[in-house]
Amino acid sequence: MVIKRLKPIWAALAVLIALLAVGTKADAAKPNYVISTDATYAPFDFQDKNNQYVGIDMDILKEVAKRNNFTYTLKPMSFNAAAQMVANGQADGIIAGMMINDSRKEVYDVSDPYYQSGVAWITKPNSSIKSLNDLKGKKVALKTGTAAAAYGASLKDQYGFDIKYFNDTDTMYNDVVNGNTDATFEDYPVIQYAIKNGVKLQVRNADNLGKAGGVGFFVKKGQNAQLLDQFNKSLEEMKKDGTYNKIIDKYLNSSQKNFVGNASDNKTTLGILKSNSHAFMSGLWQTAELSVAGIVLASLFGLILGVMGIAQSKLIRGISTTIIYIFRGLPLMVLAFFIYIGLPGVLGMKIPAFTAGILTLILNEGAYTGAFVRGGFEAVDAGQMEAARSLGLTHRQATWKVIVPQGLKITVPSFVNQFIITLKDTSILSAIGILELTQTGTLIVARNSQGFRVWAIIAVIYLIVITLLSWFSNWLKKKIA
Numbered sequence: 001m002v003i004k005r006l007k008p009i010w011a012a013l014a015v016l017i018a019l020l021a022v023g024t025k026a027d028a029a030k031p032n033y034v035i036s037t038d039a040t041y042a043p044f045d046f047q048d049k050n051n052q053y054v055g056i057d058m059d060i061l062k063e064v065a066k067r068n069n070f071t072y073t074l075k076p077m078s079f080n081a082a083a084q085m086v087a088n089g090q091a092d093g094i095i096a097g098m099m100i101n102d103s104r105k106e107v108y109d110v111s112d113p114y115y116q117s118g119v120a121w122i123t124k125p126n127s128s129i130k131s132l133n134d135l136k137g138k139k140v141a142l143k144t145g146t147a148a149a150a151y152g153a154s155l156k157d158q159y160g161f162d163i164k165y166f167n168d169t170d171t172m173y174n175d176v177v178n179g180n181t182d183a184t185f186e187d188y189p190v191i192q193y194a195i196k197n198g199v200k201l202q203v204r205n206a207d208n209l210g211k212a213g214g215v216g217f218f219v220k221k222g223q224n225a226q227l228l229d230q231f232n233k234s235l236e237e238m239k240k241d242g243t244y245n246k247i248i249d250k251y252l253n254s255s256q257k258n259f260v261g262n263a264s265d266n267k268t269t270l271g272i273l274k275s276n277s278h279a280f281m282s283g284l285w286q287t288a289e290l291s292v293a294g295i296v297l298a299s300l301f302g303l304i305l306g307v308m309g310i311a312q313s314k315l316i317r318g319i320s321t322t323i324i325y326i327f328r329g330l331p332l333m334v335l336a337f338f339i340y341i342g343l344p345g346v347l348g349m350k351i352p353a354f355t356a357g358i359l360t361l362i363l364n365e366g367a368y369t370g371a372f373v374r375g376g377f378e379a380v381d382a383g384q385m386e387a388a389r390s391l392g393l394t395h396r397q398a399t400w401k402v403i404v405p406q407g408l409k410i411t412v413p414s415f416v417n418q419f420i421i422t423l424k425d426t427s428i429l430s431a432i433g434i435l436e437l438t439q440t441g442t443l444i445v446a447r448n449s450q451g452f453r454v455w456a457i458i459a460v461i462y463l464i465v466i467t468l469l470s471w472f473s474n475w476l477k478k479k480i481a
């Protein structure tokens with residue numbers, strides 16, 4: 001009955017989702033590998049002033065691809081998510097200043113090392129903490145999933161400190177600089193580069209690094225042997241013909257300013273806006289795309305759930321209630337990780353980040369919408385249904401012609417509210433590497449360390465967009481009412 005009526009809506013939804021999934025097909029001629037990376041990990045991986053991914057890893061990867069005639073799609077995100085992408089087959093390989101160790105060899109196949117590293121422990125320069133023994137009762141910042149974090153955590157009981165976890169290196173450094181945590185552990189070349197470029201921290205064990213070892217390129221165990229082989233061969237060639245040294249020299253013997261741009265650009269809000277205008281615009285565009293698609297599709301899905309919630313059949317009502325219960329109950333980020341990182345491993349197919357993001361919004365925001373739409377329908381006076389039925393309308397006709405129009409009017413303010421929530425929730429999708437406004441902010445702060453100014457700009461952009469959306473929604477509200 002009601003379900004039959006909804007068939008076209010289901011079909012439209014399926015077509016839209018299918019459309020979102022296209023555009024990721026590989027070029028048939030050359031192999032195209034999906035390579036994940038840490039979005040903010042200078043000097044290995046970071047964005048330059050033109051929003052290009054640069055760094056030792058990026059240059060090596062580019063060169064390997066050129067020499068072996070393959071292309072690749074780069075997936076920059078937090079290190080932990082990037083590593084999981086490879087472990088569950090979403091990405092073919094990861095290059096992210098990643099240390100080679102035995103536990104990783106159980107999950108991945110690893111290239112020859114292309115750089116030597118080791119774990120440093122770090123405090124503020126004037127800190128009273130001078131040895132690991134001074135960490136008793138203190139707080140230590142670690143980055144989730146990293147070799148440095150594993151090393152730091154292994155010392156926790158011995159030295160009696162507490163741990164606070166972060167997703168990216170810059171936020172972790174900031175926490176120590178601001179005095180919220182007392183120390184941190186990070187790979188030596190990475191902290192060395194940050195200090196050279198003005199981060200106010202000090203390494204405490206430069207000549208006694210923990211877990212010294214090589215940094216390598218990783219693929220999922222038992223897969224992509226050819227890619228790994230090509231990487232190793234090209235690396236060897238590059239070491240012989242001088243390309244490797246040139247790359248190392250480019251990043252380690254020059255200051256980050258070469259990549260970040262004119263230092264004075266970063267001292268004023270206007271300068272930051274100007275020098276990053278392209279990044280802000282493309283972040284805004286992604287946020288807008290996610291919001292519009294999320295709002296339209298989640299509203300449709302919510303409408304379907306709402307109508308199902310007042311169906312005659314107990315089963316259909318039960319399905320609606322269960323879907324609402326599950327997807328309203330799950331935190332948005334958990335759902336996004338489940339769809340983007342968890343599902344592909346089970347389904348054996350890759351899900352593009354944008355599609356995963358939209359699906360997350362449809363399910364989560366749609367569940368909220370479904371709940372208030374059903375409430376709106378239930379709020380329509382029971383006499384309306386009875387009157388319609390006594391006039392000879394079937395239950396289905398009465399639902400669509402009498403209850404739905406009246407119920408929807410009641411829910412208009414809730415819809416407006418939900419539109420704004422959906423727009424704000426798109427920021428959570430930065431966690432799966434979608435380069436929307438929030439992730440754009442993270443990347444810009446990672447290269448210019450201007451947290452206050454950059455986040456103020458991002459906040460103002462969100463407020464402007466939300467104001468525009470509110471105006472539009474109010475206009476729509478007047479039209480409908």
Ligand code: ASN
Pocket residue numbers: 038041079096097098099100143145146147148187
């Ligand atoms: N250096 C880290 C590790 O080996 C990776 C990273 O933080 N990008 O675990």
